[in-house]
Amino acid sequence: MDRISVPDRVHLMPVGYERDRLVLPAIELGADRVVLLEPERDEAREYGDAVRERLEDADVPHETVPCDIFDLYDSIGTVAELATAFDDEDVFVNVASGSKVTAIGAAIACMVTDATPYYVRAERYGEEADSVSEGVEAIYELPTYPIDRPSREHVAMLAHLAESDPVSKKRLIAFAEARELPFIADYDGDGEKGKYRLLERHVLEPLCEREYVIVEDVGRRRRVSITDSGREALRAFSYLLADG
DSSP: OOOOOOOOEEEEEEOSSOSHHHHHHHHHTTOSEEEEEEOSOHHHHHHHHHHHHHHHHTTOOEEEEEOOTTOHHHHHHHHHHHHHHTTTSEEEEESSSSOHHHHHHHHHHHHTSSOEEEEEEOSEEGGGSSSSEESOOEEEEOOOOOOOOOOHHHHHHHHHHHHHOSEEHHHHHHHHHHHTOHHHHTOOOOOHHHHHHHHIIIIIHHHHHTTSEEEEEETTEEEEEEOHHHHHHHHHHGGGGTTO
């Protein structure tokens, strides 16, 4: 008789200056696997080591990946990348265990993936606890509101612009054709104007609406440049390019 396959419960947990708010939810919620998101800071490493030791004592499998929990876009990118990597499992994200910046970034990452964020309320805080907090009083699943993330072809265009900024529309079309990006890969027309219309409709208009790129007149030509917001979006979603 074939065994029924049940998804693992994977918990993503930023490592800040907490112990109980990482370890106790992993145990109480029956985590099959914990991924700790740890910044490269000595004081955080001290807490991370304590958490890893306690997870081992509780027989909870765990691993650690680097993440700057004080950087919004690194937090978004790391959580979203991991949530996507574990998309066959049930992914939960602890938004209470890192920094406020990571809480925001993790919440955004959950909105562009299928991960579930949750908040852990401690029993004691501050001077009454041996770290930032102590104990767990309650665990709340947080609501999410799905938002659109940039498509893979949009991220590919942002990456190209980040390397070659500014770029003419003609060069963007050539790049898209060379990479066989979806918006132009199946184009069977024989006119160049059709390619420009596809570029405008499927790439430039949505990226301009998000303020990720700007199109400017330079002499008699038009040039496309990536904005600071576009560079930050690229940082957050560059993992979408990892599969080729």
